[in-house]
Structures are given as structure tokens and as C-alpha cells.
Amino acid sequence: MPSSIQKQYFRRVIIIFMISLAIATIGVFLGTVVPSQYFLPIKIIEVIMLIIAFFLRRKKGISYFFLFLFTFISGLSIYPILHQYVSSIGMQTILMTLIATTIIFIFIASYATITKKDFSFLGGILSIALLAFIIIAIIRIFWPLDDTSLLIYSFIGVLIFSGYILYDFNRLKKYGIKKRQIPTYTLNLYLDFINLFLNLLRLIGLLKDRK
Template sequence: MNYSTTYSSSPIAKLTTTFFLALAVATGGLYIGQWIPIGMYLPLTILEIILLMVMVFARSKKAVGYPLMYSFMLVSGATLYPLIGHYVAIIGAEAVLKAFALAVISFSGVAIYAVKTKEDFSFLGGFLTLGAFALLGLLIIQWFIPFSSVGQMGISALGILIFLGFTIYDMNRLARHGFTEADIPMVVVNIYLDFINLFIYILRFFSSDED
């Protein structure tokens, strides 16, 4: 593995700094979310999806810039507010904090393992994509046919496994193949989405007996 051109200390330091700045922007969006009218959350969610799709399209052209990334993080943070509020109402603030701590610990653990190991997890890509589509299908079915608490717990467990898998896949790919400074905005978004989705499915798991 050649670190000299794509995985030097400068991109790593810039990635780390950018990631924490992006988290700060998302946290700011979460704080702002408490003053956003309920009727605005659907348009904001649609905007979040559009921004993500634009980034995915622009990624192939190496055109994902920092303004686009920070815009996505701000909107994403704002749309998280009603979701977090929903789970606070169901399971309580203490349980939400425990879920967050568990997400941080598990995410950090698998990310460190993925970076340090000599194993190549690139084979997981196809399985994880299929798993994500299967998870989406189950969520759509649940919308029309509510599952039992056991069924909801099973979906949540599947979501946790899938996004832990994406964390291993993404971090291992970065460690093995490196990245350039131009890749940093999209890398930050990928890592953020891995963590946030892991957190959300841990929350769903905790609340399975309450729904």
C-alpha cells in the first residue's frame, strides 16, 4: 500500500478536522431544528435527499465541494431534531444518551479495527448493498403492515449489523486505498451517514418494546 501520494499525514489531519467541523455544523442544525415549524420538516427531508443525490452524482466528477457538504450536514442535523424528540418521548432522554454512547463505542471500535487490520473487506460491498435494499423493503412493508415488537427488534438488529458493516467497509477501504484532499467532503458524509444510521437503528432497537 502506497501512502506517499494519497494517504499522507496532511489529508488525514484535514479529514479529521473537517469531520469534527461537519459534526459541529450538524449539531448546530439539530439545535436550530427546535424552532423549525412542523410543516417544514418534510420539505427539509426532501432537500436532504436531493443534496445527498447531488453529492452522489457529483462524486463521479470529483466535484463534491465543502459548501455542498456543510449544507447537507446543516439540513441533516435539523431533520434529526423531531426524530430525536420522538425517541426521547418514547424511551426517555437517559436511554437516548445511552444509545448514543453505545453508537459511539461500537462505531469507534469497528472503525479502529477496520483501519488496523490487514484483512481486505472490499468483498462486503455487494452484500451490504443488497442488505440495505432488503432493509428498505422491510421498512416499506412495515409502513403498511405494522410488525410486532419482535419483528421491529429484528429489523433494528439488521439495521445495526448493516451499518456496522458499512463502517468496516468504508474505513477499511480508506486505509487500504487512501484518499486525496478532493475526496474529503464525500468521505466525511459517508462516515457521518454510517454513524447516524447506526445511532438511529440502536434507538429503534431500544424502543422496540415501547412502540
Template sequence: MEHQTIYSVEQERGLNRFVARTFLWMMIGLAISTLSAYMLLKTKVLFYHIVSNSFFYYGIFMIEIMLAYSLRINLEKIENKMSYIVKFIVYSILTGVTFAVVGALYEPMSIVYALVSTIPLFAMLAIYGYTTNRDLTKIGTIARPIMIGLIISILMNGLLFKSNFIELMISIVVLLIFSGLTAYDMQKIKAVYLYFENQPHVHNSLIVSCALELYLDFINMFISVLNIFGKLKD
């Protein structure tokens, strides 16, 4: 009985360290994206060429999707730490293009309000996912096909229809989906740690992969809130 109690305490400490490092990498990704956006906005000619060419802009979007997919946790084959880190950094830099567009289109106060609104929402959902005993697996199962439909809708609207109404509807669905995924991903992070608890050599790779999941949740929620409630520059 005493051994079990000690093991549980150590397990809890290990999980807390794992989650803390995951959030640290998430913050590193956000910092890289913000810096990338700032540098791109300072280089106005390059920024103009990127956003004025829809196929180039959405090409970057597709590269991001492929990178995100390659960073998913594969239980049968976990790549080395550096592979995950390089992909994560490249992904964060490319996401800076989206950040730059946001910075160019929206009023600064709208960006601040969207950020201030997203942070507590994200935090509450993450805490719920971390603490609840309810199985949230269904959220992940339901979200996957919806996300495929959303990607197709985003590409079609961006390249063909260019409808503000469709963009608004997409943003509402994205906000709902990634709100659910935030709770689901936090619960999944706990499950991932417990599954690989006795394999510390893969923890660094798993931390980066899990950080990307939370990074995606936060970014998509933030941009959706901004698209729904934000005010465009005159």
C-alpha cells in the same frame, strides 16, 4: 533501501494527515446536523409541518440519498472542492431533520446512552478497518444490494405499513450493515489515499467524500441503537 524507508515514513505521515482531516470533516458534519436540529426544534411550527407530512419528510430522505450518491468518489471524474463542501453542508443540514425527530421522540437519557454506546463501537470498528490486513471488499459488495432493499423497506414501512416490528427489524439490519461498513470504509479511505497519493490537488475533495462515508456509518449506527434500545417519551 534508505530511499524506500524515507518514502514509507512520508507516506505514513501523509496518510495520517489525510485520515485526521477526514475525521475533522466528519465532526463538522455532525456539528452542523446538531445545530440544524436545535434550530428546527426551536421553530416548532416548521418542525410540526415537516414531521406531520410523511411525503414531505420522506421527500427529504430521498434528497439526502441523492446527495450522498453524488458525493461518492468517482475515479474518472472528481469535482472541485467547493462542490463537495456545499453538498456535504446541505446534506448535514437536512440530516438535522432526522436529529430533530430523534430529539422530539426519545427520552434525553436514551439519546445519551445510545451515543455513549455508539462511540466506542464505531471507534473499535474504525480502528480494525484501519489496521487489519484482511481484505474487507466483500463487505462493500454485499452491503450495496442490502442497502437498496433497506431504503425500499424504510419508505414502504414509513408511508404504508407504519409497523413498529418492521421498524425494529430494519434497525437491527441497519446496525449490522453499517457496523461492517465502518471497518470497510476505513480500509477504503487508506486505499483512496494511496491511489491518489501523487495527486494532491484532489485531496480536499476526497477528504470531504470520505468524511461523508464515515458520517453516514456513525449516524446510522447511532439511530439504529436508539431505535432498538431507546425509550420513547410519554
């Protein structure tokens, strides 16, 4: 496929990614009027949609409607987390964390797209690390981690999703995408960004609590 077409698709991924973040932000703000008893069902819907997306991406990929619906629901599910951190570390710290996440994301994405190195080898490593990360997250529901273990867990989360940013952007640059894959790749980048932000936020929250 001509490189000009790939550049066009790449720009479209970035635009759709920014739209997805905007939709998620709307979801966060609307979360302020959602009764607390609805957040667990919302979280369950989010997880179910992630599982559906995992299977769809191996076939025909997800649709734009699915992507935007997921990011909206994701924004709703993030609200209780942010509300909790507002009371513990303050809105200013949350905004600074968001800015830091954006800077890290842009820096890694820029490096991944200009470097001549191929980071495809990270795919298997990151998949194993993410699986272990998810298993620990499930275990945490029944056996909460102490502060030190949670600090290490959060730091590892930052490394994993920083690695995924590097891997996903490098793969976009090296191998390109098809038009129908744009929503699926955008979802990958959205998950990279949001999970980097949440893990960085938890890490900073834990460090502030230790002072």
C-alpha cells in the same frame, strides 16, 4: 502518493467528520424552533441531496459547502425523531445510546485501520443489504411492521451500518484518497455514524417498550 500525505488526508477526513457532527448538532437544536409543517419539506430536501451526492461522487465528488449544508439539514430532520424518543424513553437513554454509538464507531474504525485484512469484498454485500433495507423502509410507509419485525429490522440496520464503518475505514487505510475526495468520504462516515445511531436508538426503544 507518499504515505505522509495520505495520513494528512486521513486526519483531515476525521476533523471534517467531527465538524460535520457539530453542524448536525446545531441543526438538531435549531429544530426546536422550526414549525412542524416544515419538517416534511426538510426531509424531502435531505433525500434529494443524498441522491445528488450519489451521482456527484462518481464524477468530481461533493464540495465542503454541500457536505456542511447536508449535515445541517440532516440535523434539522433528526430533531422530530429525537423529540419523539425523549417523550418515550427519556433523554438519558438517548445520551447513553449516543455514547454507545460513539464507542462502537471508534472500536470498529480502530480495528479497520490497524488490521492487515482487506474488507473490500464487503462492498457488494453491503450495497445489496442497504438496497433491501431502503426498500423495506419505503414499504414501511404504507404497511407498518409489527414490533417483532421492526426489532429485527433495526438489528439488521445496526449490522449494516457497522459493516459500512468497517468497510469505509478499511478502504481509507488500504487504498487512500485524493484531496478532492475528502468531503465525499466524510459524508460516507457521517451517514455511517448517524444511521448506526438511529437504528440503535430504535432498537433500544423497542426493547424498553417490551419491558
